[in-house]
Amino acid sequence: MNWSEFFAMGGYALNVWGSYGMAALVLAFNVLAACRRVKSVRRELEETTRLNQAESE
């Protein structure tokens, strides 16, 4: 089997690679969205601690 035959997927290239591509997108989205949520919560926390410190000073 050569590579161009492999990528052609017997004429179903768009459907097969579209599906695997979509899977890659969904997995990447999940990781990125989770990281963004962690970051935004951290930022929010740092903000409140800074405010609290400014108040107590």
Place this chain on the structure above:
Amino acid sequence: MLFHKYASPKVFYALAGQLIPWFAVATLILLGYGLYQGLFVAPPDYQQGESVRIMFIHVPAAWMSMFVYMVMASAGAIGLIWNMRLADMAATASAPIGASFTLLALVTGSLWGKPMWGTWWAWDARLTSELLLFFLYLGFMALQAAIDEPRRAARAGALLALVGMVNIPVIHFSVQWWNTLHQPASVSSINKIGTPAIHPSMLAPLLIMAVAFTVFFATVLLMRMRAEILHRERHTGWVAELVKP
């Protein structure tokens, strides 16, 4: 009690932080092995040709869409009955992950349906009930986002998730109860010679991908739960200690 110890958000936060890298590595190994098996080792189908490889994404994604929903509804129920904050957070964190797997199942199903059935979409029982599942996830997220008070948001979400549980057996049995375009189960059904109606060379990548997706779900769930814990425990001493510069 051990269970109660790990159910404390503070202890769980630290435990999850230790588990995430291991789960991430396991996901990568399983995904790599599953993709190799599915794209290179498994043979083309005698009827469907190479398009059958969509199955190794589509079927695990569809299984996950239902499994994550059951996790979400169970966590919601535990939070509702025993007033357990960590369970509420698990339900909230599950929803976007489950919705994304449902979308993946719908899109790959469409990409597979076009060459095999001649249509991207049909309003048949399996497809329609899976679409309803997607809307249940979106409804759960919208409902929780609309309520500011965390306890009330968790309660409302859990009730919605539990009512929506009715849809899970409907999805599963839809191919038996109604005359659908969608094919019936091959993995759980046994053929005339007493083996699963799917060949081991195709069953192996299918199961490996399903395990890979499950471990991936666990990884992202723990990441999201850690964020939820920090957010909801932000007024406690231990969180203040944690973010202290």
